[in-house]
Amino acid sequence: MSAVPGWMVLLALLLAAVAPAESRAADSPETKKRESSEILIQNAIVLTVTHGTIEHGSILIQDGKIAQIDASIKAPKDALVIDASGQYVMPGIIDCHSHIAIDGKVNESSISVSSIANIADVLDSDDIDIYRDLAGGVTTANVLHGSANSIGGQTVVIKLRWGQPSAKLPFEGAMPGIKFALGENPKDTNRDDGPVRRYPATRMGVEETIRGAFAAARYYQSEWDAYNKKVAKGSKNLIPPRRDLRLEPLVEVLEGKRYVHAHCYREDEILMLLRVAKEFGFKVRTFQHVLEGYKVADELAAAGAGASTFSDWWSYKIEAYDAIPYNAALMTRRGVLVSVNSDDAEEATHLNQEAAKSIKFGGLSHGEALKLITLNPAMQLGIDKRVGSIEVGKDADLVIYDRDPLSAYAVVQKTLVDGQVYFDRQADLANRPNLEREKKMLLEKEKKKAPAAKPAATVPKPADTEPEDSPDSRGVSPKNLPLIETQAAANGAAR
Amino acid sequence: MIVAFYVLVLPFAMANRSAAQTSESVYAITGAKIFILAGDPIDNGTLIIRDGKIAAVGVGIPVPAGAHVIDAKGLQVYPGLFDPVTQMGLSEIAAVSATVDDSELGSFNPNVVASEAILPSSEHILVTRAAGITEVLAAPASGGFDARSKPEILGGQASAIHLAGWTISDMLIKKSAAMVVGWPQMQTRPADSPKGAKSFADAKQEYDKQVQELSDWIERARHYALALNRGSSADYQPDLKLEALVPVTRGELPLLIFASREREIRAAVNFCDARKLKMILAGGAESYKVKDLLRSKNIPVILLPTLTEPSNEDDPYDRLLTQPSELAAAGVKFAFGSFDNSFSRRLGQQAANAVSHGLPYDVALKAVTEYPAEIFGLGDQLGTLESGKVANVIVTDGDPLELTTNVKFLFIKGQLTSTDNKQKSLYERYLNRPKAR
Numbered sequence: 001m002s003a004v005p006g007w008m009v010l011l012a013l014l015l016a017a018v019a020p021a022e023s024r025a026a027d028s029p030e031t032k033k034r035e036s037s038e039i040l041i042q043n044a045i046v047l048t049v050t051h052g053t054i055e056h057g058s059i060l061i062q063d064g065k066i067a068q069i070d071a072s073i074k075a076p077k078d079a080l081v082i083d084a085s086g087q088y089v090m091p092g093i094i095d096c097h098s099h100i101a102i103d104g105k106v107n108e109s110s111i112s113v114s115s116i117a118n119i120a121d122v123l124d125s126d127d128i129d130i131y132r133d134l135a136g137g138v139t140t141a142n143v144l145h146g147s148a149n150s151i152g153g154q155t156v157v158i159k160l161r162w163g164q165p166s167a168k169l170p171f172e173g174a175m176p177g178i179k180f181a182l183g184e185n186p187k188d189t190n191r192d193d194g195p196v197r198r199y200p201a202t203r204m205g206v207e208e209t210i211r212g213a214f215a216a217a218r219y220y221q222s223e224w225d226a227y228n229k230k231v232a233k234g235s236k237n238l239i240p241p242r243r244d245l246r247l248e249p250l251v252e253v254l255e256g257k258r259y260v261h262a263h264c265y266r267e268d269e270i271l272m273l274l275r276v277a278k279e280f281g282f283k284v285r286t287f288q289h290v291l292e293g294y295k296v297a298d299e300l301a302a303a304g305a306g307a308s309t310f311s312d313w314w315s316y317k318i319e320a321y322d323a324i325p326y327n328a329a330l331m332t333r334r335g336v337l338v339s340v341n342s343d344d345a346e347e348a349t350h351l352n353q354e355a356a357k358s359i360k361f362g363g364l365s366h367g368e369a370l371k372l373i374t375l376n377p378a379m380q381l382g383i384d385k386r387v388g389s390i391e392v393g394k395d396a397d398l399v400i401y402d403r404d405p406l407s408a409y410a411v412v413q414k415t416l417v418d419g420q421v422y423f424d425r426q427a428d429l430a431n432r433p434n435l436e437r438e439k440k441m442l443l444e445k446e447k448k449k450a451p452a453a454k455p456a457a458t459v460p461k462p463a464d465t466e467p468e469d470s471p472d473s474r475g476v477s478p479k480n481l482p483l484i485e486t487q488a489a490a491n492g493a494a495r
Numbered sequence: 496m497i498v499a500f501y502v503l504v505l506p507f508a509m510a511n512r513s514a515a516q517t518s519e520s521v522y523a524i525t526g527a528k529i530f531i532l533a534g535d536p537i538d539n540g541t542l543i544i545r546d547g548k549i550a551a552v553g554v555g556i557p558v559p560a561g562a563h564v565i566d567a568k569g570l571q572v573y574p575g576l577f578d579p580v581t582q583m584g585l586s587e588i589a590a591v592s593a594t595v596d597d598s599e600l601g602s603f604n605p606n607v608v609a610s611e612a613i614l615p616s617s618e619h620i621l622v623t624r625a626a627g628i629t630e631v632l633a634a635p636a637s638g639g640f641d642a643r644s645k646p647e648i649l650g651g652q653a654s655a656i657h658l659a660g661w662t663i664s665d666m667l668i669k670k671s672a673a674m675v676v677g678w679p680q681m682q683t684r685p686a687d688s689p690k691g692a693k694s695f696a697d698a699k700q701e702y703d704k705q706v707q708e709l710s711d712w713i714e715r716a717r718h719y720a721l722a723l724n725r726g727s728s729a730d731y732q733p734d735l736k737l738e739a740l741v742p743v744t745r746g747e748l749p750l751l752i753f754a755s756r757e758r759e760i761r762a763a764v765n766f767c768d769a770r771k772l773k774m775i776l777a778g779g780a781e782s783y784k785v786k787d788l789l790r791s792k793n794i795p796v797i798l799l800p801t802l803t804e805p806s807n808e809d810d811p812y813d814r815l816l817t818q819p820s821e822l823a824a825a826g827v828k829f830a831f832g833s834f835d836n837s838f839s840r841r842l843g844q845q846a847a848n849a850v851s852h853g854l855p856y857d858v859a860l861k862a863v864t865e866y867p868a869e870i871f872g873l874g875d876q877l878g879t880l881e882s883g884k885v886a887n888v889i890v891t892d893g894d895p896l897e898l899t900t901n902v903k904f905l906f907i908k909g910q911l912t913s914t915d916n917k918q919k920s921l922y923e924r925y926l927n928r929p930k931a932r
Binding site: 128131132135184294295296297298299302312313314315316317318320321322323324325326330333345346347349350353356357359360361362406407408409410411428432435439 | 587588589590591618619622802803804808809811812813836837838840841843844847848850851852896897898899900901917918919921922925926928930931
């Protein structure tokens with residue numbers, strides 16, 4: 001983070017001093033509700049994902065976990081009762097590819113093996129996208145490094161505990177990951193702001209970069225193994241091997257202690273990585289985007305690799321020209337564990353709608369489509385014992401919709417994480433006049449002291465988030481709308 | 496019997512990427528619920544298509560002898576959807592500049608015309624119409640998809656096209672449907688970087704200069720129009736740029752002005768008002784702040800996708816989802832736009848998301864059919880199912896705004912048109928891939 005300008009640090013400190021995250025929701029009714037240790041959701045249509053649909057059901061939540069699921073449950077004394085008559089409850093949405101809650105840029109693009117970088121070090125609990133995605137029913141996100149490098153930074157799974165400090169965001173016990181990237185982005189194709197090129201510049205070079213890194217990691221691992229064996233046998237005064245923070249995460253991959261999430265598009269590069277993984281004896285946990293996964297679905301299934309893809313994005317670059325909206329369905333039919341992800345803070349707010357498209361394109365059932373954003377990504381992230389379905393003993397990460405979530409008309413009413421209401425549409429609506437008033441007051445205050453604060457007025461505001469691919473593939477983002485100056489366009493996300 | 500014949504023939508007809516014109520171009524869609532949009536839906540209705548036009552629509556209309564009959568019992572009929580801002584046919588693969596022809600160099604190119612560069616066999620056309628979109632406006636998007644180039648101010652002329660045809664002349668609805676303007680932005684810093692920040696005074700100076708330039712162009716075009724009226728072509732030196740602006744100065748060709756912020760929208764409205772120019776607002780992220788002004792000046796809006804992040808961090812999370820209902824309540828006419836090619840097929844989804852945030856359903860439906868047609872002066876030809884109009888018609892198994900609805904039959908200019916495309920054929924090819932060993 002040495003590249004962070006001083007003013008940005010200053011601004012961050014200032015913001016932290018002015019608005020500590022914990023105080024944000026203090027004393028609000030929302031906070032009180034959150035603190036209830038017992039919640040009963042009544043009269044709902046419950047989409048359990050693993051045990052079908054309960055047409056009229058109740059869910060009792062105790063200490064953040066699902067304690068009971070039944071047609072009707074008597075409300076315990078002091079429990080917060082949520083009447084969800086006519087509404088749908090489903091497991092919280094799990095976004096297997098997200099770049100929210102990252103402070104600053106998402107790419108350490110200076111070197112092609114940047115496994116030293118760790119997203120967990122730069123989590124930003126103040127990112128408004130956490131709240132917006134919560135309002136779209138997302139409760140868990142796999143937060144990834146960008147795709148500028150063959151081997152990118154370390155990744156972290158978070159829960160969207162809006163209002164909690166950064167240290168409280170990581171999903172306890174979730175396996176950490178590492179981002180790989182294949183194809184156009186790591187080979188630096190889409191950079192057109194000058195002749196700056198770096199190795200690798202071809203898919204051959206990407207393969208070689210990954211092989212080279214794992215060859216080094218395997219040797220490094222053997223050095224430590226030999227050292228540890230000698231120590232175990234009682235040798236003393238040995239000089240340990242020099243620590244290599246770049247290779248350590250790769251050794252963890254070799255030892256099955258860290259998942260590989262590989263950004264990719266084309267069929268050839270998918271099979272390439274499977275060959276490299278086989279050579280070095282590691283698994284690719286998920287192929288991300290994997291828009292040509294449908295061409296090599298059998299190979300993906302045979303390797304036990306998951307696939308996390310987009311619903312209907314295509315043609316923003318040449319490696320996305322053969323993308324088809326049938327991808328999720330076709331891979332599912334061929335036995336691949338598939339999820340639908342967002343890669344974009346806005347897209348994440350309607351992943352339920354994106355999953356529904358696999359019913360139209362490829363004929364998945366309602367239940368199969370629902371799994372694409374719940375149980376399947378939970379399995380891909382190794383957290384399915386905790387989340388991904390509505391079952392007794394699982395975390396009470398739930399979304400309540402006003403109608404079938406696989407409809408374009410469904411609107412999130414409440415989102416619960418760990419049995420606490422983190423988003424409540426009615427509370428949000430009710431609070432808007434207060435926020436308006438507060439904003440007005442702050443503006444007035446600012447106006448009054450404006451003459452004295454002359455230099456501050458020229459301090460530029462930092463961009464909230466950086467596109468994943470920036471700066472190497474500026475302009476390949478399908479959401480960059482012409483001439484429309486929106487945050488989404490500026491953020492440009494991440495393909 | 497006719498139906499059976501039809502079912503056999505259909506796959507062959509559908510195999511043609513663009514339906515060829517045949518002499519037997521009479522169709523009867525029967526037994527459907529017909530959403531004519533010019534009035535209440537018709538249950539168990541019949542719609543007759545003859546020679547590219549809607550010949551009749553109603554209950555109990557006799558089926559003409561020799562007509563192809565489509566038994567649409569249980570199905571629904573709507574006008575085809577109209578996407579009013581795309582770069583259809585002008586851009587194939589956004590990141591491959593050799594395939595992108597949607598913006599010229601330079602800031603003032605009123606003389607370039609979209610239809611001169613539209614690729615009729617673009618894959619985007621086939622994919623988009625499979626979603627029930629039968630016509631679009633293809634716009635020279637100032638600044639391009641990615642704002643790599645400096646935003647243009649006069650981007651060129653947008654063309655309204657049908658999404659089927661062997662050549663551009665088959666496809667053309669209106670060659671010059673609007674003049675694209677990228678309203679200058681007052682920016683103290685670039686959108687993506689704190690580098691290159693400038694003071695407000697400098698930014699304003701640059702902005703004022705750009706607006707003045709635009710004003711000068713309009714003024715010169717007025718003078719040019721006077722010369723046109725008076726002399727023969729030998730009397731003045733031809734200037735194609737000014738000539739292209741003449742219909743704008745006469746209020747015949749609308750300016751399609753891309754602007755997002757309240758300040759820019761107000762400035763653009765006042766600019767056009769003072770010069771008696773016809774204006775359509777495009778984008779309009781902050782239209783809700785100027786809805787009364789837009790209504791009072793009768794300025795329609797092509798709204799940016801509802802599924803877009805709010806512009807400001809402190810905006811309500813659903814800021815762009817509720818905007819359509821606010822505009823509708825204020826009496827502002829608007830249409831939904833994709834502002835894209837690959838996401839054009841999300842047009843219905845964009846509209847549905849406004850419905851779930853307060854927009855009446857019938858307004859949403861009109862905002863993807865009737866209103867865009869009206870906004871570009873094509874309301875007499877398109878947008879509703881009335882006899883005499885061009886037969887751009889879709890037959891669906893449900894609500895065309897819903898995610899899981901399928902387009903069963905698609906008519907463009909009265910021709911039964913294929914919904915096959917590259918994506919469908921790739922799907923079929925790999926569905927049938929033998930199991931890998």
